[in-house]
Amino acid sequence: MSDSIPLIGCIAFGLIDRGTNLIQVRPSSTCPLSCIFCSTNAGPKSKVRQTEYRVPVDYVVEEFRKLVAFKGAHGIEAHIDTVGDPITYPDLVDLVQALTQIEGVEVVSMQTHGSVLNERLLDELSEAGLTRINFSIDALDPELAKKLSDTEWYDVERIKNLMQYVVSNTKIDLLVAPVWVPTLNDQEIPKIIEFSLSIGAGKRFPPLGIQRYEAHKHGRKVKGVRPIPWREFYRQLKVWEEAYKVKLVLNVKDFNIHRRPMLPIPYRRFEKVKVEVVGPGWLRKEKLAVTVRRDRSLTLIDAEEVPIGARLRARILSNKHNILIAEPLW
Template identity: 25%
Template sequence: MAQFEDNFQRKFYYLRLSLTDVCNFKCTYCLPDGYQTETQRPQFLSQPEIQRVVTAFASCGTSKVRLTGGEPTLRRDFSDIVHLVSSTPGIDRVAMTTNGFRLAKSAAEWHQAGLTNINVSVDSLDPRMFHQITGENKYRQVMDGIEQALAVGFSQIKVNVVLLKGLNDRQLPAFLDWIRDLPIQLRFIELMQTGTMDDFFYRHHVSGQAVYQQLLGQGWIPKVRACHDGPAKVLAHPDYQGELGFIMPYEKNFCASCNRLRVSAKGKLHLCLFGESGVGLRDLLQQDEQQTALIERIQQALGEKAVSHFLHDGHSGMTPHLASIGG
C-alpha cells in the first residue's frame, strides 16, 4: 500500500490512538471539573476494531503508535491492547501518554507486553503545586512509577510539563536539577487554547520560545529530529544525562513537519488536534474485508488536511478539551 500522504507532501508515520476519553485526574488546563459521565455508557473501540485500524495504518507506512486518552490505563484490557498493537507487522514503537497513577504497579507488565516508550505528565516537582494543578494528591505515587519504569528497562522516560504562568513557570531550575543524572527527556508544552478553556489560556499562557532561547544561551544544543518523532524541538547538554524537549504550537511553521494522525476512542479520524470535526471510521472497522475501503477513506480524508492549525488566528476548532481526542 502507498504511504499515507497529504496534499503538502507530509507523510504520516505516527498514529495517536485514543483508548478512552475518561480520566481520573482533574488537571486545570484540561478537565478542571473532572470527567463528566455521559448519560449513556460510551462505547469505546474494541480490541478487534483497534486491530483493524492499526493494521490499516501500518500497511500504509505508520511505524509508531501512541496510546492516549483520557487516561489510557483506565482500560482494564490495556495490557492486551499493548500486546495487540506491538504484534502488528510494521509497528516498531508502541508508546503511551499517562498520568502515571498505575505506573509503579504495572510498568513491568506493560514492558513485557511490548510497550517501548512512556510519556508521563508531571506538571510540578512540588507536591502541593502538583496537587493544585492536577486536582489529585498523587505526586509520590507518580514519581515512584517513573522510578519503577526506569528500573524495569524503559531506557528513556519522557515527562510532559505544561507551562503555566503563575503556577509552575518559575520551577525551571528544579526541573533541570532533576534530570542532571536521570535519562529523562523533560518536555515543556506550551499551553494550547481549546474551546472551553479560553479564560484559562489568557491567564496562564507562557511562550515556550523565551525559555527555549534562554537555555540555548546556557549551553544546550539542538538535536536532529527523526522522521517518527513528534513535534518537540529537543535540546541536549554535555553535563546532563537528561534532555529537554519543547512543544511550541504557536511557533512559525510548527505544522510543516506534521507526521501524525489521530483516531479517537469512538473511531473518528482527526486530521488535526484543532480541526473542525472527525471523519467516521467505525462502520469500516467491523470486518477484516473492509480494510481496503478503510484505507481509501483515510487517504481521501487526507486530501482535506489543512496546511496549518490556525491557532495564530485564535481559531481552536471544535476540540472542547485535550482529553476528548487524545491530546
C-alpha cells in the same frame, strides 16, 4: 462500543492519521484527574462532557492493522494518547502487546499522568513491548501539584517514584512532559528538568518534552493566565537548554516522524451527507453519528434535539485529518 461504528472520524476515540508515520490510538476517553489546564476538559469534574467511550481491543488492533497496510508497513509509531489517560483502559497491556506484533510497527508509545499507575502495570507494559512513556508531571511541590491536577489525592512523590522505577527497572524509555502554565509553575519547570536528568530519563529519545499551556475552545481555561507567546516559549526553552545542557526545543526528527500517505478524506467541507445517529456525543449538545456508507464516524454539533436512531442529512463543517464535524439539517 460496537464494531459497527467506524474508528476514523471522531476525535474522542479510534484512530487519527495526520499524514505521518505516527498513528494516534485512542481506545478510551476517561481520566481520573481534572487538571485545571486540561485541553480536553477531562476528568470527573468536567462540566462539558456527557459521554465516555471504550473501544474493544480486538477492534482497535484490527483497524490499526488496516491503516498500517495503507501507510506502508515500516517505521510506524503507534502513539496511545487519548482525550483522557490511557491507563484507565482495562486492556492496555493487551493493546500494547498486539500493536508491537503488527508488521511495520517499530515504536509503541503512550502518554499519561500516571495517577493510578503502579509498578506491576509498568512491568507488564515493559514485557508487552512498550517503547516509550511520555510521563506528565507539572510540579514537584505537593500542594501545587494537587492544585494543578485539581485532585486532592494526587501524590506527586508517588509519581516521582514511578518515574524512577521506569528508568531503573523496565525497558521503557522515559520522556518527562510537564505543561508550563505561566505564573503558576514557572519555578517548577527547572526543578522538573533537574529531577528528570538526575534519574536518567531519555536514553533513546529526548528526556524532556516541555508543553506549552494552550487555551482550547472546549478545554479548561486557567483564570488569569494567558498562554505564553510561542516566541517567548522557545526563547525560554533555549535559556534552560543552555543552563542544563539538554535539548528542549524538539522537532519531528527527534522521534523519526516523517510524512506518509494519509487516508483519503471522502467528504468535502460543506458537503451534505446522509448519516445515522448512533449515540450521544462526547460533549454536551453533540451526537455521535456514522455515514450511511459506514466509512466514517462524525460529530454532530448543536444536535441536542436530534434523537438517537434518526437518519438525516448533515453538512460537513470541518474535515481536517478525517476528523469530521457536522451540523444536522432538518
